[in-house]
Amino acid sequence: MGGTKQKRTVSVMKLKLIKEVTFLSSRFNMVYDKTSSGGSFSYATREIKIGTKNLKSDPAFVLSIISHEIMEAILVSMGARWDNTRVEEYYHFHFDHQTFEDMINVHTQVLIQFIQTK
Numbered sequence: 001m002g003g004t005k006q007k008r009t010v011s012v013m014k015l016k017l018i019k020e021v022t023f024l025s026s027r028f029n030m031v032y033d034k035t036s037s038g039g040s041f042s043y044a045t046r047e048i049k050i051g052t053k054n055l056k057s058d059p060a061f062v063l064s065i066i067s068h069e070i071m072e073a074i075l076v077s078m079g080a081r082w083d084n085t086r087v088e089e090y091y092h093f094h095f096d097h098q099t100f101e102d103m104i105n106v107h108t109q110v111l112i113q114f115i116q117t118k
Helices: 059-077 097-114
Strands: 020-023 026-033 039-042 047-051 081-083 091-093
Touching: 020 059, 020 097, 026 059, 039 059, 047 059, 059 081, 059 097
Parallel strands: 026 047
Antiparallel strands: 020 026, 039 047, 081 091
């Protein structure tokens, strides 16, 4: 995930770093990297990699990386992400409102597993 880190104001939140997620009949292993602050996913290896370098200082930022990678993997699974082969890692997303609603429902069901409530 590219871009700059944005400061977030969030009450104390703890994340559960779960070992795997399943959505839309696909299971992915979660891989955490304490030296990185980015993220990526691969269908070839069925892995979602999350940088946890900022976990203690900014768990909301780490959650945004988790959210980004999971949402993108969901969009690929639903056939809504298209690669622009002229430019590396330049993707287009195209979907209708029903697909958007379905995607949000799947995303919420997965993301809630990472939020520690007690």
